[in-house]
Amino acid sequence: MSIVQQQARDLATFVTASPSPYHAVAEAVRRLSAAGFTEQAEDAPWDTTPGGRYLVRDGTVLAWRQSSSPAPLRIFAAHTDSPGFKVKPHPDTGRAGWRQAGVEVYGGALWNSWLDRDLGLAGRLALYDGTVVPVRVDRPLLRIPQLAIHLDRSVNQGLTLDAQRHLLPIWGLGDTADGDLLAFVSGIAGVDAGEVAAHDLFVHDLTPPATLGRDDELLAAARLDNLASVHAGITAVIEAAGRDLGTTPVFVGFDHEEIGSGTATGAAGPLLETVLTQLAGGFDARRPVFARSRCLSVDVTHAAHPNYLERHDPDHLGVPNGGPSLKVNAVQRYATDAPGAAAWQRACRVTGTPTQVFVSNNTVPCGTTVGPIMATRLGIRTVDVGIPVLSMHSARELCGVDDPGHLATAATEFLGDPR
Known part of the structure; x- marks a missing residue:
């Protein structure tokens, strides 16, 4: 098995361990700890002893090598959350003899991709005593049922879903009053339901990652956006x-x-700036360090869809296993500029990593990433890259098996490049 194939298999393990942002952080911490990194508590004095450190707040994790003196920062930025559905504070609902769970749409999920799937729950419970307990239900518990074609003969000409009415998962039969979802989840977590003050619970698809294609050249998995980048970043920083x-x-x-x-633990919040300021030697010393620093903003990008090629720029088609794509946008929806692009291209040349370029079709505006937010907030030169995927924001996405390994290889070189 090649190194890139091993990386793809390890990514599948990482995705399976990470059904929510909090579980992704826990799995990242497990890997960092195994590599000798130690925790820097956010409310503790800063540890200046050289070595690997990590800091956690909720669904956000940072890791770095503490040096004996400030050095140019090389930052790999990704995100731990994925589009889907979040359980409402009072989730118990239902009608016509069905028990259902109230959910809110989280992010820009492709709703139809979640229909008729076996779904679990994962997240955390916050207790009255201040304790936070992780929880995951990894057996088929929920399902969002489609309407039979006999009851909507025009469905194949256009499916319309109402987020309030049509996306309520069922989770059993019986009277709604007898269907206490939080009590059930609390039992799985081993805590008294009466002590649960609040919760952050997300629905997740239970289908395990799998390779597919004639030569197993593709990887299908949930949450590749953006756990593929988180996994590569943890690998690279270690x-x-x-x-x-x-x-x-x-x-x-x-x-x-x-x-x-735009949250306390999001890219627009202060957490990263606080850590980078410490690493630069304090606020008064950070200006020259930031000026010599670079950031790699890493999020998946669009592979060319063979059934919808008209939606892509014909001269910048992302191909699975063609390497990570450099993401370029004239109005800075991606933060890439020429010097930043050169730093990425140099990392790929040094390591022999294939790379390609993504530019959106002029009639199909692209999304954005944490890159422009960080560049604006910190003034650090930032370049956007990502592996190509199909079915972005679906319950299950698809990438080339080689690309996660290519990304980790080039990113490792980027993090260590002093030029």
């Missing part, structure tokens, strides 16, 4: 932290990118 090449490698996996990043 590897780069073992090299002392005159840089300070940093990884950050933000929460809340899919809903705009």
